[in-house]
Amino acid sequence: MNQQQRSALLHSSSLFPPPPGVKLSYGTAGFRADASLLESTVFRVGILAALRSIQTGSVIGLMITASHNQVSDNGVKIADPSGGMLTQLWEPFADAIANAPDPNSLLQLLDDFVKKENITLEGGPAARVLLGRDTRPSGASLVEAAKQGITCITGGTAIDVGVLTTPQLHWMVRAKNKGVEASEHHYYDQIVTSFSYLMDNIPRENSSKDVNDKLIVDGADGVGGEKLEKLKSSLKYLSIDVRNYGDGVLNEGVGADYVQKEKVVPRGFGPSDAGIRCASLDGDADRLVYFSVLSNSNKIDLVDGDKILSLFALFLKEQLRILDDKANTSSYKASLGVVQTAYANGASTEYLKQLGLEVVLTPTGVKYLHEKAAEYDIGIYFEANGHGTILFSETFLSWLENINNELSSTSKGSDQHKAASNLLAVSKLINQAVGDALSGLLLVEAILQHMGWSIQKWNELYQDLPSRQLKVKVVDRTAVITGNAETVVVSPVGIQEAIDAEIAKYTKGRCFVRPSGTEDVVRVYAEASTQEAADSLAHSVMVIVHQFLWF
Numbered sequence: 001m002n003q004q005q006r007s008a009l010l011h012s013s014s015l016f017p018p019p020p021g022v023k024l025s026y027g028t029a030g031f032r033a034d035a036s037l038l039e040s041t042v043f044r045v046g047i048l049a050a051l052r053s054i055q056t057g058s059v060i061g062l063m064i065t066a067s068h069n070q071v072s073d074n075g076v077k078i079a080d081p082s083g084g085m086l087t088q089l090w091e092p093f094a095d096a097i098a099n100a101p102d103p104n105s106l107l108q109l110l111d112d113f114v115k116k117e118n119i120t121l122e123g124g125p126a127a128r129v130l131l132g133r134d135t136r137p138s139g140a141s142l143v144e145a146a147k148q149g150i151t152c153i154t155g156g157t158a159i160d161v162g163v164l165t166t167p168q169l170h171w172m173v174r175a176k177n178k179g180v181e182a183s184e185h186h187y188y189d190q191i192v193t194s195f196s197y198l199m200d201n202i203p204r205e206n207s208s209k210d211v212n213d214k215l216i217v218d219g220a221d222g223v224g225g226e227k228l229e230k231l232k233s234s235l236k237y238l239s240i241d242v243r244n245y246g247d248g249v250l251n252e253g254v255g256a257d258y259v260q261k262e263k264v265v266p267r268g269f270g271p272s273d274a275g276i277r278c279a280s281l282d283g284d285a286d287r288l289v290y291f292s293v294l295s296n297s298n299k300i301d302l303v304d305g306d307k308i309l310s311l312f313a314l315f316l317k318e319q320l321r322i323l324d325d326k327a328n329t330s331s332y333k334a335s336l337g338v339v340q341t342a343y344a345n346g347a348s349t350e351y352l353k354q355l356g357l358e359v360v361l362t363p364t365g366v367k368y369l370h371e372k373a374a375e376y377d378i379g380i381y382f383e384a385n386g387h388g389t390i391l392f393s394e395t396f397l398s399w400l401e402n403i404n405n406e407l408s409s410t411s412k413g414s415d416q417h418k419a420a421s422n423l424l425a426v427s428k429l430i431n432q433a434v435g436d437a438l439s440g441l442l443l444v445e446a447i448l449q450h451m452g453w454s455i456q457k458w459n460e461l462y463q464d465l466p467s468r469q470l471k472v473k474v475v476d477r478t479a480v481i482t483g484n485a486e487t488v489v490v491s492p493v494g495i496q497e498a499i500d501a502e503i504a505k506y507t508k509g510r511c512f513v514r515p516s517g518t519e520d521v522v523r524v525y526a527e528a529s530t531q532e533a534a535d536s537l538a539h540s541v542m543v544i545v546h547q548f549l550w551f
């Protein structure tokens with residue numbers, strides 16, 4: 001860093017002093033805290049984004065959101081050139097700069113990092129950072145802090161793209177770096193076109209079975225509801241009633257996280273909706289769950305991320321099978337893999353394995369699932385909470401383009417041709433940068449129409465095992481160290497044996513504990529053959545966690 005850059009940094013960072021006594025961590029999904037504590041962090045993440053842009057010679061994304069957290073919280077995360085999450089290699093540096101106590105220590109850290117990573121601050125490519133935010137009131141001032149960070153040392157360009165869903169921002173970063181059109185308008189154009197294409201390909205005999213075009217969507221009073229309300233008129237095959245699209249308090253008694261964890265109707269839904277297909281987005285629209293309201297109660301039948309994954313897997317497997325029936329296409333055997341975490345309901349994993357699919361578990365956090373899914377020609381990943389997507393390998397897609405062209409000239413309109421074009425349409429509809437509630441919702445809708453299935457029929461694919469999640473407050477959650485995709489605790493010594501002894505008391509018992517990456521708690525997950533048993537197993541293990549970690 002030259003003298004001018006040093007003084008610019010010292011001056012700008014003195015305007016954004018870190019709140020005393022607060023230690024932040026990049027965590028599972030970026031920095032999150034009460035919005036009043038975040039200006040300094042967002043400013044510093046702005047610097048980080050600019051450095052990452054220079055190092056990769058690509059456009060980087062910076063998103064200001066705290067997803068499903070309460071409205072007074074906010075957060076910040078970075079999208080890498082592929083549109084995926086920030087490389088994990090940079091996370092420790094993100095933690096270090098966020099927690100540097102004063103401008104001089106920040107300068108020292110940056111100086112060392114720039115040298116270590118060989119980042120050229122003069123004469124090289126200029127930083128370009130796309131800057132998006134959700135609808136939180138604190139977003140506008142945090143965007144200003146991010147801009148200062150992006151420009152202060154590197155003279156980089158901050159491109160403010162305004163209020164967007166998190167997946168829209170990731171999609172734009174990916175599109176920009178692929179050199180294709182990347183505006184919000186192009187995003188809608190791509191998903192509406194590929195959705196219409198899939199709908200036009202529906203076998204006639206299925207189109208009028210148990211499924212209808214009516215869908216009610218809970219927008220969590222956030223950005224996703226707002227966007228869907230505008231988008232819905234372009235979706236000629238669906239009649240969508242969007243509720244909670246910004247008139248109430250964000251995430252309060254609404255949204256995918258609330259619906260999935262509490263298993264009750266969100267605000268604005270009631271008995272008159274019983275039986276209708278309903279969906280819920282989270283606060284930044286990267287999670288999606290479905291549900292149907294049970295008559296005369298505020299309870300719901302939840303159709304979670306595991307079931308969305310199962311629906312996608314079933315459809316894609318079927319399209320691949322049809323395509324495979326054509327003798328001269330068998331030269332390419334596409335690998336299809338499914339990625340879940342330990343929170344996936346055991347019944348879903350069993351169902352997917354019975355379909356003959358390869359199922360892999362990774363630790364919690366989409367960065368891990370995404371990385372694993374990218375190893376397949378078609379990799380589908382979902383967290384039970386509804387965050388997930390489908391990834392297609394470049395090799396498979398170019399093979400598919402060729403086959404599709406060939407079939408279009410030799411047997412246009414045949415089942416094989418439709419299968420090839422369906423797969424291509426899915427690859428364009430689904431957001432391959434990151435899980436996306438809006439594009440995921442359109443894919444679910446298209447597949448249900450293909451199958452001729454109601455939400456009830458879809459929900460019957462398999463029956464979830466009863467489960468219970470609990471949070472335990474401990475003195476230091478980092479004392480819990482897990483292994484084997486978080487399914488066993490390796491430290492403190494002895495705790496896993498105690499948990500195993502509890503599990504052994506229950507039919508179909510399964511239980512694991514891990515420190516949360518987004519909250520200061522240890523999470524307990526338990527599953528068993530009845531709800532009472534799952535509750536009791538979770539409770540006994542909570543007591544064990546207390547015994548081992550309350551000191």
Ligand SMILES: CC(=O)N[C@H]1[C@@H](OP(=O)(O)O)O[C@H](CO)[C@@H](O)[C@@H]1O
Nearest residue numbers: 028029365366383385516517518519
């Ligand atoms: C059990 C659970 O739902 N955990 C969530 C939650 O992470 P924790 O590390 O469990 O706090 O937030 C993450 C970010 O949104 C999400 O990826 C993850 O699935």
Ligand SMILES: [Mg+2]
Nearest residue numbers: 067282284286
């Ligand atoms: Mg979210």
